[in-house]
Amino acid sequence: MDITAIKDSKQDSRILPLSFYVRNDVVQISRELLGKFLVTHINGKITAGMIVETEAYRASDDKACHAYNMRRTARTEVMFAEGGQAYIYLCYGIHHLFNVVTGPKNNAQAVLIRAVEAIDNLPLMMQRRGREKAGPQLTAGPGVLSKALGITTSLSGSSLLSSTGNIWIEDRDIHFQPKEIISSPRVGIDYAEECKDWPWRFRVKHSKWTSKSK
DNA sequence: CACGGGATCGTCT
């Protein structure tokens, strides 16, 4: 076994397994994703950030969810798959928003990753963002974190379960206590009627790397 | 710091 193989097996051991994603509770998974590390491997380059803000969406009863009312289209199809895949869509014609598909097959649920703390390979993230300074503006916000990590809609449907892919999520032993997590209503979904105030947005309390609220 | 508007295009009606 060479050094590369040792490194890879160590890395694989911290990748979140299928069992993490297939649980039928997207709200709980949204909380647990705080402190996990979103990693991309694109054109041979690794970048990674620690997740500090998430939002839960589910088709069964949530009018803010793209798949609400079993709306099953080419775009939302991946949300109906088994958990552990990426759902990435284009927002406002400009921003590529990254979601984690969760739950069992045909039970459409997803977690939107709204902000990460930039950790690995700051220079490349700065270059992708066209910024000269490191800091929260690099990755605080769902559109900008995708840009920093090189995530585009072409990765929608990708598996998150292996380091042989382009994108995955790792556990690096960071854990937050319940009182370190703030829950509040989700951003930008005022159209969702009685669902718009559900407290399904989760943030790490002391992080400076969360996106701005209304 | 708050607010306002423009960018830009895939998706669904």
Add this chain to the structure above:
DNA sequence: GACGATCCCGTGT
């Protein structure tokens, strides 16, 4: 044909 799970920059305070 309208609009969106956003971002950035400009203006004014």
